[in-house]
Amino acid sequence: DARVTQTPRDKVTEMGQEVTMRCQPILGHNTVFWYRQTMMQGLELLAYFRNRAPLDDSGMPKDRFSAEMPDATLATLKIQPSEPRDSAVYFCASGLGTSGGAADTQYFGPGTRLTVL
Amino acid sequence: AQSVSQHNHHVILSEAASLELGCNYSYGGTVNLFWYVQYPGQHLQLLLKYFSGDPLVKGIKGFEAEFIKSKFSFNLRKPSVQWSDTAEYFCAVGDGGATNKLIFGTGTLLAVQP
Numbered sequence: 001d002a003r004v005t006q007t008p009r010d011k012v013t014e015m016g017q018e019v020t021m022r023c024q025p026i027l028g029h030n031t032v033f034w035y036r037q038t039m040m041q042g043l044e045l046l047a048y049f050r051n052r053a054p055l056d057d058s059g060m061p062k063d064r065f066s067a068e069m070p071d072a073t074l075a076t077l078k079i080q081p082s083e084p085r086d087s088a089v090y091f092c093a094s095g096l097g098t099s100g101g102a103a104d105t106q107y108f109g110p111g112t113r114l115t116v117l
Numbered sequence: 118a119q120s121v122s123q124h125n126h127h128v129i130l131s132e133a134a135s136l137e138l139g140c141n142y143s144y145g146g147t148v149n150l151f152w153y154v155q156y157p158g159q160h161l162q163l164l165l166k167y168f169s170g171d172p173l174v175k176g177i178k179g180f181e182a183e184f185i186k187s188k189f190s191f192n193l194r195k196p197s198v199q200w201s202d203t204a205e206y207f208c209a210v211g212d213g214g215a216t217n218k219l220i221f222g223t224g225t226l227l228a229v230q231p
Contacts, residue, residue, distance in 0.1 A: 043221040108161040
């Protein structure tokens with residue numbers, strides 16, 4: 001049963017520290033999405049990749065957030081420096097997108113619960 | 118810009134009651150429509166999806182949804198809810214492109230009382 005995996009599941013850190021969250025998409029999926037979930041804002045799309053290339057990161061605060069895909073099996077979301085307002089659950093999702101056609105469903109990972117003190 | 122509205126933020130039902138959760142979207146082009154469920158403390162799971170064809174879509178766990186294009190709606194229904202259906206339900210619209218970027222509604226928290 002293929003699943004999206006995320007590490008760490010929980011992270012507590014202090015303001016100003018660097019945070020790196022990792023995601024392993026389902027093997028064979030070529031689209032990867034990062035979402036943030038908070039009580040106030042709900043689910044927000046931060047960034048997404050297709051075939052490892054970033055397509056849109058307009059939902060992400062550029063000054064402190066960065067997202068990369070070093071290879072097809074790993075996506076990272078980094079916050080430096082972290083702030084208390086970054087406290088949220090960060091979800092990664094993957095899917096299969098084909099050029100010229102409708103993409104498949106997105107499959108979500110279990111999320112990383114980030115608390116910045 | 119695309120947007121998704123879920124009318125009910127919090128719904129409380131007794132077991133065996135019928136459920137209908139509203140979802141409206143604004144997008145002029147081809148859309149893909151989804152309902153996801155998030156059980157307490159868990160990640161989002163797909164309930165059902167509509168890409169094309171029969172506008173009445175059957176999903177898992179007895180859920181269904183009907184796409185009404187003229188009303189820009191995709192309401193979720195279940196004839197008889199169970200306590201285990203207690204969860205948060207999210208409607209989402211995808212732009213139908215090769216990446217299928219999703220815009221989510223704000224979610225509806227359903228509490229089913231035994």
